[in-house]
Amino acid sequence: MPRDASTPAGARAVTAVAPAKINLHLGVGDVRGDGYHDLLTVYRAVDLWERVTVSLDDADHDSEVVVTGPGAPQVPTDRTNLAARAVDLLREEAGSDARIAIRIHKGVPVAGGMAGGSADAAAALVATDRLLGLGLGRAALEERAARLGSDVPFCIRGGTALGTGRGEKLATLLHARAEQHIVVALADGGLSTPTVFAELDRLRAERDRLRAERDPADPGRDPADPERGLPRAGGVDPLVAALAGDDPAAVAGLLANDMEAAALSLMPALRRTLRVGLEAGALHGMVSGSGPTCLFFCTDRDHAIAVAAEISEHGVAREVRVTRGPVGGAYIVDDPTGK
Numbered sequence: 001m002p003r004d005a006s007t008p009a010g011a012r013a014v015t016a017v018a019p020a021k022i023n024l025h026l027g028v029g030d031v032r033g034d035g036y037h038d039l040l041t042v043y044r045a046v047d048l049w050e051r052v053t054v055s056l057d058d059a060d061h062d063s064e065v066v067v068t069g070p071g072a073p074q075v076p077t078d079r080t081n082l083a084a085r086a087v088d089l090l091r092e093e094a095g096s097d098a099r100i101a102i103r104i105h106k107g108v109p110v111a112g113g114m115a116g117g118s119a120d121a122a123a124a125l126v127a128t129d130r131l132l133g134l135g136l137g138r139a140a141l142e143e144r145a146a147r148l149g150s151d152v153p154f155c156i157r158g159g160t161a162l163g164t165g166r167g168e169k170l171a172t173l174l175h176a177r178a179e180q181h182i183v184v185a186l187a188d189g190g191l192s193t194p195t196v197f198a199e200l201d202r203l204r205a206e207r208d209r210l211r212a213e214r215d216p217a218d219p220g221r222d223p224a225d226p227e228r229g230l231p232r233a234g235g236v237d238p239l240v241a242a243l244a245g246d247d248p249a250a251v252a253g254l255l256a257n258d259m260e261a262a263a264l265s266l267m268p269a270l271r272r273t274l275r276v277g278l279e280a281g282a283l284h285g286m287v288s289g290s291g292p293t294c295l296f297f298c299t300d301r302d303h304a305i306a307v308a309a310e311i312s313e314h315g316v317a318r319e320v321r322v323t324r325g326p327v328g329g330a331y332i333v334d335d336p337t338g339k
């Protein structure tokens with residue numbers, strides 16, 4: 001792979017990539033004391049990648065973050081950038097004061113509910129571990145990843161995995177090999193993840209209030225009810241079983257996203273996008289994670305291309321892409337020392 005032309009001559013640089021995620025099942029519980037929500041999710045990595053290069057920088061100014069690709073102007077270039085936070089975490093751990101320049105090339109929609117920022121952090125962790133010669137290994141990197149964000153460990157691991165806790169506790173679903181061809185419809189504008197979680201809390205509180213008004217004896221609103229606060233989307237066993245087979249329609253019939261109602265409430269125009277995709281013949285359409293990207297599940301690649309063309313024609317998406325999953329997790333694509 002050719003070295004990036006902007007890498008300073010003689011500078012040591014390592015490049016890693018990390019995939020986008022989708023949630024085939026996203027069950028969300030009530031908000032916890034720490035502000036997070038308990039999740040029960042089935043993550044799947046798909047074939048859209050963030051590319052992060054870290055290089056030892058001999059400049060005397062603060063190490064820089066440069067972002068290129070679609071949506072780049074919306075990504076922070078200061079130390080709040082998730083890739084910069086990943087670099088800072090490992091540099092501190094190594095007791096190193098090396099200046100490390102970071103270049104990010106976006107291949108995942110920004111603020112689209114596909115973990116683009118988390119993939120940046122994942123790729124940055126893998127690349128910086130190599131650059132600084134830390135040799136931390138996957139398990140230790142996933143532990144560091146969980147400190148940076150709930151989806152970051154999965155972007156390191158890839159494949160298909162069950163996620164619990166706030167999404168950071170992973171169990172790889174080894175038999176979930178059923179391939180999927182998916183149309184990704186990007187919306188105009190993004191949705192911030194905390195805003196969508198807050199909207200979900202608001203909608204649930206509102207629903208509880210209406211239920212209480214209608215039926216004061218309704219046991220569903222009893223704070224002592226052990227079912228209260230659990231993810232609403234139900235169990236994942238039927239989906240996990242279907243993912244071991246090879247019937248895309250069976251898998252599509254079991255997909256679920258508790259956050260969809262909140263994303264649709266904040267961006268009602270997404271309903272039209274979903275309708276157009278379903279009318280175009282997709283097996284299933286749903287909002288990706290916290291949105292606003294919409295996903296359409298198809299029988300094969302040709303079907304996905306046909307559905308993508310219909311969605312484009314109706315002008316209900318800013319951009320339409322065809323992707324597939326599962327793919328693997330973060331890996332190094334360029335290390336000049338070849339270690």
Ligand code: C5P
Pocket residue numbers: 035036037038039148149150151165166167193194197
């Ligand atoms: O973990 P991450 O930094 O990606 O989360 C971003 C925000 O999304 C959190 O600050 C929180 O508001 C919300 N969140 C949540 N429950 C989760 C994951 C994220 O409420 N399980």
